[in-house]
Every structure is written in structure tokens, then in C-alpha cells.
Amino acid sequence: MGIARSVMTAKKAAGAKSPRAKPAVPPPALKNPASDKPGLILDAALDLFRQHGYRRTSMEDIANAANVAKGTLYIYFKSKDELFEGLARRLSAQIAQDVKAALARKLPFEDKVLAVLDAKLGFVYRWVLSSPHASELTDPTSQLPDDVFGPVDQALRASLADLFKTEVKAGKIDLKGAGLTPETAVDTLLAAAHGAEMGATGEEHFHERLTRIGRLTLRGLRSGL
């Protein structure tokens, strides 16, 4: 089973033009793509976690959904928590890719910032936050090692800070007037954007919010205010 994986690995149709167009993840090359056991296991797990939450998904459920024996799970993941960590790592890797792609696109400042926000938050929303059990998936153990999402986040912040600096130099935005440095400005933007998920009722709703938050925040940074 696993609509999850099929979607997560599906290439989106190419020629999208909006800032939100975001391609997805090329599956890592496998000798026999049909037997990427750990991948299949994670697919099944994601599906089930989203549907029933972490607590109410048993290792047995995952094994059944992945068509492997329970013991097999423990060959690839030392524990249920590590299996979850594996999920987080895969998610993180995919976000990294999407963010990188967004940054590489040739777009005006504001559009690019929105594209980046969408790459990061939209992805998470689609795969995690839109689940009725999102809170359990945020981190069921509160133990995700720093290296799971940390590096991606660092890189993102650095890149956005650079974008901001450029824009400041160009006189388009005025951080000082708002009492901010590039870093605090980025932090503020990301935090605010993160709030878009709050009680969002669907992806459309989420995106409208995200866009409004992004635009309003950037508006507050404009020069000559």
C-alpha cells in the first residue's frame, strides 16, 4: 500500500509557472526499485501515522501495511522511535531539495521568498500538519536529534538572510527602520509563516494564510515607511 510514497516520489508535471510550483523527489537509485524495503516501510508508516497517529499505529500495523514481517522492521529500524526518526530524515531531505530548488529559481524578491516559504512549510503541511494527528507527528518522543531538521533550517536561514541583505543594499527594504537585523528579520518571517498552519482547514486555506502572512510581513519591511 502507500499512496503516501507514490505521491511523495511522484514527479510533478513540469512546466508550472507560479511561485508555488514545486517539483518533488527523485527516488534514490536502487538495484531493484521494487524492493526498497526501508522505503516501503516508511511509506506504510507515514500513511498510518497520518491516519491514526503515532500512538495508535502499532508496529504490527506497519508490518502488515508494508507486507513484511514484524521482525523485519527491526532489521532496518532499531525501534519504533527510530523508525519515526527515519521518517523525519526522509522528510527533511525532501524539504532540503525543494527549498534548494526554490532558491535556484529566477524570481523577483517577494515571489522567491514566498516560494521558499512554501517549499518548506507547504511540504510539511501536506505530509504532516494536514493530518488530524499532526500533534503526534510533530515529534512523538520530543527526541529528534538536532541533526535531523537543524542543518536544513540553518541553510535556509542563511540563504534568506542573504536575499534580505541584497534587497537592503538595493534599497528596496529597510530592516533598520523596523529595528531588525537580517537574521532577526528572517527569524521573524519564518516564525510568522510557521503560524499559517494554526488550525488550517485544508491546503488551500493554509496557502492563503501563508501568502498573506508572507506578504504582510514583507510589506512591513518596505523602505520609506
Added chain:
Amino acid sequence: MGIARSVMTAKKAAGAKSPRAKPAVPPPALKNPASDKPGLILDAALDLFRQHGYRRTSMEDIANAANVAKGTLYIYFKSKDELFEGLARRLSAQIAQDVKAALARKLPFEDKVLAVLDAKLGFVYRWVLSSPHASELTDPTSQLPDDVFGPVDQALRASLADLFKTEVKAGKIDLKGAGLTPETAVDTLLAAAHGAEMGATGEEHFHERLTRIGRLTLRGLRSGL
């Protein structure tokens, strides 16, 4: 045992003047104020949930911490989930009070908005989100009845929308220019503010963020941009 309640019910020193001043909760009258069993149980539960999370706090733990027998928990709360709901209701009631107080204060527009945001989010942050197990406390069952937080939220939104309208009439802010109605503006503001919690490392950090988000967002609404 129970710093939670002592803090939650402690009267804050009166004459605070900063926008962040937070009044608190008049305990409901009790026959024997020294033995508000359900209250003591909730105190113990909140403490433990914050420390160890919902899943890893057993009813036995709660009973021990509250110095009552396991069975006593079930006199006041039908199940572990209902106990959690009780916690949420108490939280909600306290937020409602604080928000109301913030709205009643005589402050300039921006300060009042920040005060309201702080009343709502700061309270939640202090009692829920600052826990390493925050995600589990958001709603372990994804089943909190609508009437727990809904009404408070509705009222808050309505009040903020009124504030905005007044400010629009006074020509101080310009929602149309930002493509917003009072309601979408409030939604955007609240959502953005909600993001302040994201990975905050402490209450100070949280507040700085919240303030920056609030100010930046309001800045984006100013007239004559």
C-alpha cells in the same frame, strides 16, 4: 508536587504597567478551599504532562502526585482523555479572563494588540508550549470538543476586528491597501503570532519573537505605504 497550580492561581502583583501585565484567576469558591480535589488532580496532571508528556504519564503517576488513590481520579474524570479535557477547559477559562483584562486596559492601539496577543499566546506558551512535550499537549486525542477553545477564540477575533475597524476609521491603518478585511487581517495577525512559539527556547525568546511579529505585521498595515 504542584508548582503548576500555585503559579496558575497566584495573583500577580497588581499595578503592572507594561503591555505584558497579566492578571490571573480568582479561584472558584470551595467549601473547603484546602481540598479542591479536581483542581489538585489537574495541577498534578499538568505538571506531569509537561514533564513527561501525555503518553508517558500514567494515571497512577497522577494519582501519586496528587496524593489520591487511582480510583479517585475516576470520580472526577471519566477517563484519562477527559482529565486532559478538564485541563484544557481550565486553561481556556484562564485565557479568556486574561484576554478580557487585556482588552479592558487603556492602551494605544498597537500596545493593546500586543497585550492581547500576549494574553492569549503567552499564557499558552507558559503552560503548554514551553514543555518539551508540547506537541503531545496540543491535543493528545485530536478530539477536544469545539466548545473548549472555540468560544474564547471567537470572542477574541471579534474584539480584535473591532479594534481594527476603529483604527481604520481613524485613518491610522489601511487594510484595503494590504488586500485585507478586518477579519482576514485578524486571522493573519493571529496566525503569524501563533508562529512565535516555533522552537522558542524560553519565555524571553518567545516574547521577543511575539513582539517582533506583532509589530512587523501591524507595520505592514500602516496607512500611506
Added chain:
Amino acid sequence: MGIARSVMTAKKAAGAKSPRAKPAVPPPALKNPASDKPGLILDAALDLFRQHGYRRTSMEDIANAANVAKGTLYIYFKSKDELFEGLARRLSAQIAQDVKAALARKLPFEDKVLAVLDAKLGFVYRWVLSSPHASELTDPTSQLPDDVFGPVDQALRASLADLFKTEVKAGKIDLKGAGLTPETAVDTLLAAAHGAEMGATGEEHFHERLTRIGRLTLRGLRSGL
């Protein structure tokens, strides 16, 4: 709330003529009939035991149904098991009365035997065996003291044996031919009659069976076979 007792104590309309007519129990005189607490408790208990079985009826249920506090039950009955025993004693007393009445009636031999069987088994059937939880009511603890039903049974057997002896003397039945003594004949008859309850689907069904068993058994005892 006690349909049980009202029925159990209700006087049946008088002039019934069939062998099956069986009057019931005059309530013991009480100073204040409205406050026969133990009686009301037993009424409630019987009701509930019949509906939900012994196991699934809690002392709290009984207390609620009897409109007394839980602690009150323990004033009149030392334990749940003793409460049940009280029920059994009341039942036994009522059977004793009905059997006595049946024996006192002026009826031909076969009719009288059937009337006695009905007094004993019909009563039990109506109040115990017709419940879906009969098996639990037969004796939830397997600990009913001998003196609860024993004496009634002894008396019944003795009386029936006398009836048989008389009938033998009159040459109407022939126990020797069937290899029986009066006592074994009575035991056989009672045991067989007892089987009438087996899977009976209602009181009518039960009575047809009981009658057929009685008649067929007595038929097997007829002289000149």
C-alpha cells in the same frame, strides 16, 4: 425501580381454577410499608440482576435503583454475596408458600402433582430462569448455604412421596414395576421436571414442557403396564 417487587408481592386475582393458578406473597407487615429498606433493596437488586446479571450489576447500580446511598446497602447486607443470599432466601420463602398452597388444594392426583411442580419450578422460572442471565443467578458464588433452599426441597419431597404412597395403595400407580421406591420416583420426577427449563423460550413454552414431562413421567408409572 422495582417492577420486580410490585409483581412479586402482587396478589393474583383470586378465582383461578386451573391447576396452574398460583397466588403469591403477602408482604410481611411493616410499620411503614413505604420504607422497607432491605426489601426495596432486594427489589432493585433482583431487577438489575435479571437484566444485567450478577457480575455486571454493581453495588452502586443497586443503590441508585433503590434510591439509597451505597453505604446503606452495607447496613442491611454484609456484602454483595450476602445481598444475593437475601434474594435467594426471599425467593425460597415464596416458593415454600406457593408449594404449600398447591398441596393444600383439592385436586386429583395428577393435577395436584402438576400444580406442585408448577409452584416450585414455575416460580423459579418466572423470577430467575427466564432472565438472559439465569446462569449467573443460579448461584453466583456457588456458596449458598444449605439452609436456603434445602428445607423447602426436603418438605416438598416428603409431601410428594406421601402422595405417591397413597396412590400406590389405591392401586393407581405401580412403582415396583418401574423399579422405583417412592423416594426415587419423586427424585426422578423432580429432576425430569427441572429439565423443563432447558432452553425454554418463554413462560408458555416452559409450561408446555413442564406439563408434558410431568404427564409422561406419571404415565410411565401407571399400573398394569
Added chain:
Amino acid sequence: MGIARSVMTAKKAAGAKSPRAKPAVPPPALKNPASDKPGLILDAALDLFRQHGYRRTSMEDIANAANVAKGTLYIYFKSKDELFEGLARRLSAQIAQDVKAALARKLPFEDKVLAVLDAKLGFVYRWVLSSPHASELTDPTSQLPDDVFGPVDQALRASLADLFKTEVKAGKIDLKGAGLTPETAVDTLLAAAHGAEMGATGEEHFHERLTRIGRLTLRGLRSGL
């Protein structure tokens, strides 16, 4: 542990000639006959249920007696009630076999009827009714699915009815004279026989009763009465 199973599966010495001869059960083929886990569990359970009753036998007790872990019980039986149902099914299967064997024996009418009654009721008596907790074993949940004992009972009734019809044709018995059809005659006989269990003090006592009831009932059916 487990005299239960050893007896229940023990082959009785072959050539028994009395009406009471009881053949037994060919154990289903097992990979490892020494570890029929569900069978061993049922053995332990039957032992304990007979000794202490259903309620007072905990799953833990059963697990200990069967030398398996508590969780193992739930591999084979979804719940305590289903475990009981398993017991009933095994019992039913064995009764079916014994009844079939009794019907296959070449015996005169009356002896065969007695043999059949003994096959059905004697077995139940030995394994269930002779327990001091029989009432709890009759059906602790009042929920045994119809397909557990129903089919066996149906088949038995049909076979006995056939026997009766044959005997009627041969002029040996006279159902009409007793106001019965073959089916009601069978029902009456079975019900009466069922009563043999009532307060039986041991297997001998039970059998005497059963035999007397059977003979007396059949005697009542004889032609030319």
C-alpha cells in the same frame, strides 16, 4: 497441569459393550504435537474454570497454568470470552463425535436412546456440570453464538426423531396415545434427561438419575397403555 486435556483426549479402551461406552477424540494433526498451544491453553482454562469458576479465574492464572505468557493467550483468543467460546466449541465437537458413535452402535431401541442421552449429557456432566461452578460455565456471557451447540443439538434431535418414528412403525411405542409427535416426544425426553444434572452429587448419582429418567419416560410411551 491439565488433567483436563489428557482425559478429554484419552482414547477410551476400545471394545466397551455397555450402553455407556464412550469413544473419544482423534486430536487434529499438528506439526509439533507436543505444542498445541491453543489446546494447552484450553486445557488449563477448563481446569481452572472448573475449580474456581469463570469470574475468579484470571487470564494471568490461565497463562501461568498453561506455561505461556499472558500475551500468548491473546494470540489465540481475542478475549477471555472468546477463550471460553473456544472451550465450548471443543466440547461441542467432542459431544458431536460421541453422539454419532452412540447412534452408530447396534443396540436395541431403549438402550440406544440411553446411550445417546449419555453421550450428550454424560459428557457435559463430566466436564462442566460436575464442577461446583457449573452455573458459571453454562455461559458466562449469555452470548455463545448459535453455531456452537446448535447444530449438534439439531442433528441429535433429528436422529432421535427418526429412531422414534421407526419404533412407532414397528408398533412398539405409541406417541399419539401420549399426545405427542416425534419432535415433541424428543424434546420432552431431552428436556427431562437434562434435568438429571439437577443437584447430582457425582457421576454415579447422575447416571442413575439419567437412566431412571430415560427409562421412565420411554415407559410412558409404550404401546397399549
Added chain:
DNA sequence: TATGAATGAGAATTCATTCAT
């Protein structure tokens, strides 16, 4: 690698009984 039967600590919940008022 892969399996899946077996494990057993742990958790939530129930309820007969007690006892201070």
C-alpha cells in the same frame, strides 16, 4: 535477511468495601 510466535512490563479502568461526617 526474513519470519512471526512468544514475551511480559505496563496501562487504563472497575468496583466492593470502608469510614468520617
Added chain:
DNA sequence: GATGAATGAATTCTCATTCAT
């Protein structure tokens, strides 16, 4: 006598994890 809050032992059931095959 009457109450009902409080108790805590007992019970059923779950599920992450192990390990012999």
C-alpha cells in the same frame, strides 16, 4: 441509621521487542 467520597487490589488487554528457525 444514612451518606457518598475515597480507596486500592484486581483485571483485562496492548504492543514494542526478542529470538529460534
